[in-house]
Amino acid sequence: MNTNFLSLTAELFVGFFALLIMTKILGKNQITQLTPFDFISALVLGELVGNAIYDKDIGLQYVLYAIAVWGALIYFIEMLTQKFRASRSILEGSPSLIISNGKIQYNELKKNKLDLNQLHHLLREKGVFSVREVQFGILETNGSVNVMRKKKFDTPVNEDLGIPAKSVHLPIFLILDGEIVEESLTVLKKEPEWLIQELQQRGIPGPSSVLFAEWLEGDGFEIQTY
Template sequence: MNLPSWMDIIIRSFAMLIILFFLAKLLGKKQVSQLTLFEYVVGITFGSIAAEISTGLERNLVQGLLSLFVWTLVPFGITMISLKNKKFRDFIEGKPTVVIKDGKIQEDNLTKEKYSADDLMELLRQKNAFNIADVEFAILEASGDLNVMMKREKQPLTPKDIHLRVAPEKEPHTVILEGKILDEPLGLTGYNRAWLLTELEKLNVSLANVFIGQVDSFGKLAIDIYDDKIQLPQPQEKSLLLATLKKCQADLELYSLATRSADAKPMYERNAKKVAQMIRKAGPFLQE
């Protein structure tokens, strides 16, 4: 039975989509990188169809557009179904695969995903895990990306680990762009043009020479200038404050030793301890 040409195009396009999907699934996650399986299949097929239409190899424009329509409609429908059905989503997009568990490589899972030991080591190096003995858990996502959890003793130390309270940090605001002051983001920082120009004077930099300037949540101005040969002076306010606190502590301790007053001596000692405690808490934030 001879089918109409438009029906033949729809059937062939749908059949090729299914075939390419299973071929991509057979190749495994290594081939698709950050794309899902259907995104991978649709991407290469879109290019092929567009090439056929553009170069004139496919003389019937309507049939070519009809094929593109099928390749657009089917993935869209699959995406909508995937949002509602987890089993269908797992089948289409794939499921994460554990490749390291309790510090041990899962060789069977690696083989299943068609990854070699060299492939695994390359992915681990991309996560700054150069020693496999430091890895507690690693999972290969459906996108082909590897997520790694280091062993507890190899994880970076955080302020929470040492019971240190830190001030909340917000996103920096770009207040200078290509030599021009941006008043709206500058206002969000709580500062004005006068403050900004004063800070530039401290750095001995003209506004016209600033490519980008940003103010962080602590009120610190960081700039990048057009002339990279110019070395910008480093801000010293925090270092000077830390040095002043240390001098104050030393002076109080000296006064407590030098005084002959029975009432003044414990006062000096008590306040010296308070300043020392302040230095311990604020010191990490005042060191440049």
């Protein structure tokens, strides 16, 4: 029994880290740009690993082999679509113009197996509650819809309102879950003592009392304690 547990533990560890490495190799698009092909390939990869781990007749080497072969196939497809643009529409699909000049393109909906209820659901996810607000709508390869609103429904930008331009900065997290983020202090060229002093000036005893603290150039600190 102990031997079985040790063997299963070893296979789980190897399978976990092998999948982690494979995810890093394949890149972030497996999640952020999940196409139907990516979704199916990820499911199959997980199924292969699961079957290999829990099948008593399959050893650890088969777990690694299954991950390596399937991962290599996915990587090959990714490289193929990067090198040859003509292959992208076949392997990844292509965006579809489903709303053009305010009119729903019914044939495009049929071709993409999308009904009107699903279309309205996707539009509401973008904050659009009526097709009359949309000038153009594009169904992306990952199943989401991006819209260009008609002028009278569009949100005005600073240029429209005559607001003068100013510099934009990214907020920097200095404390997360009670711990100082050293890399952020390095970016700001500050020492932990500076941050602790800033906290104490605000009546906060130390970083361990802070859920998160961020710094934004021009606005200063935003701090929330537990």
